[in-house]
Amino acid sequence: MAKMNYKKRFSDLEKRMVTSPDGEEFEVDPMKDYFSDARPKVHPPSKITPLENFMNWCRAESIYILGFGTGCGAIEMRPLMSPMYDAFRFGIHWRPTPRQSTVFVIGGYASVKTIKRIVRSYEQMQGPKWVIGLCSCTINGGMYWDSYNTVNRLDHYIPVDVYITGCMPRPEALLDGFTVLKKRIKEGRGEGSNEYAENFDWYKANQKKIIKSWDMPDYNW
Amino acid sequence: MERIIENIKKQFPLQDVNSDHGWFITCEKKDVISLLTHLKITGGFTHLILITAVDWIEEDRFQLTYLLNNPQLKIRLGLRTFIERSVWPDESEMQSAHHLWPAVKTYQRELHEMFGIDFPGSPEVNDPLILEYWDDIPPYRRDFDTKKYSEETYFPREGRGSNDPAEYMKSQLYPNEGGKSQDFPQEISKKSSGEKNA
Numbered sequence A: 001m002a003k004m005n006y007k008k009r010f011s012d013l014e015k016r017m018v019t020s021p022d023g024e025e026f027e028v029d030p031m032k033d034y035f036s037d038a039r040p041k042v043h044p045p046s047k048i049t050p051l052e053n054f055m056n057w058c059r060a061e062s063i064y065i066l067g068f069g070t071g072c073g074a075i076e077m078r079p080l081m082s083p084m085y086d087a088f089r090f091g092i093h094w095r096p097t098p099r100q101s102t103v104f105v106i107g108g109y110a111s112v113k114t115i116k117r118i119v120r121s122y123e124q125m126q127g128p129k130w131v132i133g134l135c136s137c138t139i140n141g142g143m144y145w146d147s148y149n150t151v152n153r154l155d156h157y158i159p160v161d162v163y164i165t166g167c168m169p170r171p172e173a174l175l176d177g178f179t180v181l182k183k184r185i186k187e188g189r190g191e192g193s194n195e196y197a198e199n200f201d202w203y204k205a206n207q208k209k210i211i212k213s214w215d216m217p218d219y220n221w
Numbered sequence B: 001m002e003r004i005i006e007n008i009k010k011q012f013p014l015q016d017v018n019s020d021h022g023w024f025i026t027c028e029k030k031d032v033i034s035l036l037t038h039l040k041i042t043g044g045f046t047h048l049i050l051i052t053a054v055d056w057i058e059e060d061r062f063q064l065t066y067l068l069n070n071p072q073l074k075i076r077l078g079l080r081t082f083i084e085r086s087v088w089p090d091e092s093e094m095q096s097a098h099h100l101w102p103a104v105k106t107y108q109r110e111l112h113e114m115f116g117i118d119f120p121g122s123p124e125v126n127d128p129l130i131l132e133y134w135d136d137i138p139p140y141r142r143d144f145d146t147k148k149y150s151e152e153t154y155f156p157r158e159g160r161g162s163n164d165p166a167e168y169m170k171s172q173l174y175p176n177e178g179g180k181s182q183d184f185p186q187e188i189s190k191k192s193s194g195e196k197n198a
């Protein structure tokens, strides 16, 4: 199959010299302006235990969600915003961009095409960050376990804190998952982003094994 | 409908007319584009519903189906044709119909990606659609083993069992009649809640 040339397509993203209106010449590298490709660092928790506990309590009580809704299970996230379930009373809010979120909710199956987007969004989130795998498909592939394009275990590509079983789970199960996540964070066990930094090479090798069109930096934030 | 088919028969050599489940006509590969053009312009079949393919691996051929709709008369007609099935990495070839409907382009891209049927001249047909840079046998071909591929590629979680549905239902509903009862559901729920779930 003929390969498409991504570079040609996005030629305005290439490095080039630009002349400003006052005649000054400077170099522009659009791809470098938006991210840094340095390796992620481990940020160990604070040694002062009461402070760390307080921080964890704060983190647990203000959960900002980034929803990744490409699987069918993501439909169960919407009722939580409605008055009937009202997730806001638990301090759970929905945010539109990765930069503003702390919890990444993967709603259902992830294909090779979407895992690429998942990885990018995950890396753009600010640490500390947590991941909830919603639905059986994120755990072992669910009903798509033998499919040619669906990943079986999400935790081989990004660290997952809580899994919620069901095909599909009820909104109550999702709320329960958030409660479990809060407990984990308060106990100081939600160290997903550090885990990712520690095992960075392993995660990258797994990701690169399936993503054949690797046209992005290794790490970006 | 019979009148329309009679009309078509007068102008094009049809191999087969079938009305078991809707109307389907079969013609030769070289007549397809002219017949499609005829149906669209003079037959009133202005709406293309879909293009799809079937892999008849035993007979060594692909079946292409063009489903058309006539919104005025509210009738549907399927046009079938058989093309030669090449062995991967060779691609089978078919004439492109992208000049008739804009949507054809996308269907042909999909067929190219999923079945390895090439449509020379169709715009963007080589661009990846769903699978980005697939390098194996196109996955909808029947000689592609999805289970094996998935096991090799996607780290299957151990502890997953599976049952033959008929046997399993028999053993659950009529346990005294010889079906061997299995403790499958308990095992799955134990394993799938996962060691990470707090």
Ligand code: SF4
Pocket: A071, A072, A073, A107, A108, A109, A134, A135, A136, A137, A138, A142, A143, A166, A167, A168, A169
């Ligand atoms: S577990 Fe079921 S509901 Fe959830 S994404 Fe998979 S198929 Fe859809």
